[in-house]
């Protein structure tokens with residue numbers, strides 16, 4: 230665990246001169262922090278596909294630390310065939326997944342990608358190792374590489390709406 234945190238910290242530092250020093254993170258903190266001009270990205274995690282399937286899901290928190298709005302436009306990573314931005318929408322009382330073209334990041338706000346809400350769909354995801362570097366493309370901030378920690382799907386945790394993913398193959 231410690232080794233991973235150090236590796237993540239080094240990666241974050243390599244990506245951004247503005248990266249926070251890892252010593253400031255709480256002891257239990259295992260997520261990475263990637264900070265660039267105007268954005269701070271934390272809690273980036275990727276769940277591998279369910280056995281027999283090929284689609285994984287990614288979560289993260291994007292904080293717009295600047296004073297102008299930005300937008301997340303796209304995501305891509307080696308080790309996937311493609312990544313889409315998805316959200317969930319209530320349709321007749323059912324949560325339905327929906328592809329979105331962009332995610333608004335209002336100035337000063339934190340946008341949380343989490344189960345039942347916004348998420349990254351990782352198509353053709355073949356997890357290798359402990360993390361997957363995902364290139365996020367922002368309208369203003371440009372391309373930012375964020376290491377997503379690969380977390381195991383715990384048995385019985387359920388997929389909180391993600392069982393539907395296979396229904397809408399692209």
Ligand SMILES: [Cu+2]
Nearest residue numbers: 315326350394
């Ligand atoms: Cu989805």
